[in-house]
Amino acid sequence: MTEDSPTRADDGRTFTVGYEDDGIRLDRWFKRHLPETSFNIVSRWARTGQLRVDGSRTAPGDRLAAGQSIRxxxxEVIATATATTTTARPKKERPPLSDEDTAFMRDLVIHQDRHAIVINKPPGLATQGGTKTDRHVDGLLDALTLDAPGRPKLVHRLDKDTSGVLLVARSAFAAGHFAKAFSSRTARKVYWALIAGVPSIEDGMIELPIAKQPGTGGEKMHVDEKEGSPARTRYRVIERAGNTAAWVELQPHTGRTHQLRVHMAAIGHPIVGDGKYGGPEAFLSGGVSRKMHLHARRLRVDAPDGGQIDVTAEPPAHFAESVKLLGFDPKRGELPLDEPKFSETAEGRKRAIGQAAKARRKERKGERRGRGRA
Structure with missing residues (x-):
């Protein structure tokens, strides 16, 4: 970020968006560079037109591009607005971590480079805080500052009871890069799951739209053909235990909340231990653990420097024990990574949109020529 000199003192201030902030939301830009400006103030300025990006009105949720100017x-207006916002809650200071918490977090690290740290998140540990959730990954990230100048930043999430690969960025620049990789679906994620029953089709694609289930306060999702957002999941059966259960590999091609859990329950094969979506059918007899059997096994994502991060995480003890109880061979779990079709990538979608726009322009040009001849 650089600040340019305004032409008059009452014109305000103008900042140029730096490369490290490319793709960031406007409200997040303020939190990063002008933290004394609250979200309410940013929203008020946007509504009243006092906040401009490249001279145009904007909204707090709009994303920025490197090189744009922010007015x-x-x-002194910021100071006055902040002073008059007496209802704002003071920012809570994070208490220092104990030696036990620091050692706990560092023991979870399975990959580290100058851009990212990857941990193997245990089941039962939430990614972020919430109601009645005081202990979570985000609150323990000070343990992973290590030799970096700033605190690591979350760029994606895992459900509390889902274990496995979780990446945190080590700088604001890396956070922007990885966030874009996850949102554009260029990052490839592989999950292992144990499911109740065995699908009749052993290699399939589930395409069912997902929405928040009314009456649950957003705590539960469901398949909604009319109002749901598109959701796609590739599944492959690794091994089966008769007709009782199967070990499957899951690859989400979209990133909806609880997508894998909702999709597997929707086709009649809930993830073992997922009573929320599978009900009683999600639990097996014979000593199989009642914990969730969903594990983020692998993550492959491009690094900011042009390299690639490709990390696998070992499943938790209860998952490994269930694999053994059901007679599955642990060596059979590694399947070739399902590569997306070019049309499914961000570049492919961008090209398709460009080609469609070009075709429409060509069609309109032809219509104008036809009217001219007539």
């Missing part, structure tokens, strides 16, 4: 009111 904000003068510093």
């Amino acid at each position: 904000v009111p003068p510093a």
Whole structure:
């Protein structure tokens, strides 16, 4: 971020978006560079037109691009607005971590480079805080500062009871890069799951739209053909235990909340231990653990420097024990990575949109020529 000199003192201040902030939301830009400006103030400025990006009105959720200019009111206006916002809650200071918490987090690290740290998240540990959730990965990230100048940043999530690969960025620049990789679906994620029963089709694609289930306060999702967002999951059966259970590999091609859990329950094969979506059918007899059997096994994502991060995480003890109880061979779990079709990548979608726009322009040009001849 660089600040340009305004032409007049009452014109406010103008900032240029740096490369490290490319793709960041406007409200997040303020939190990063002008933290004294609250979200309510940013929203008010946007509504009243005092906040401009490249001279145009904007909204707090709009994303920025490197090189754009942001015009904000003068510093004294920020100070006045902040002083009059007496209802704002003071920012809570994070208490220092204990030696036990620091050692706990560092023991989870399975990959580390200058851009990212990858941990093998245990089941039962939430990624972020919430109601009645005080202990979570985000609150323990100070343990992973290590030799970096700043605190690591979350760029994606795993459900509390889902174990496995979780990546955190070591800088704001890396966070922007990885966030874009996850949102554009260029990052490839592989999950292992044990499911109740065995699908009749052993290699399939589930395409069922997902939405929040009414009456649950957003705590539960469901398949909704009319209002749901598109969701796609590739599944492959690794091994089967008669007709009782199967060990499957899951690859989400979209990133909806609880997508894998909803999709597997929707086709009649809930993930073992997932009573929320599978009900009683999600639990097996014979000593199989009642914990969730969903594990983020592998993550492959391009690094900011042009390299690639490709990490696998060992499943938790209860998952490994269930694999053994059901007679599965642990060596059979590694299947070739399902590569996306070019049309499914961000570049492919962008090209398809461009080609469609070009075709429409050509069609309109032909219509104008036809009217001219007539």
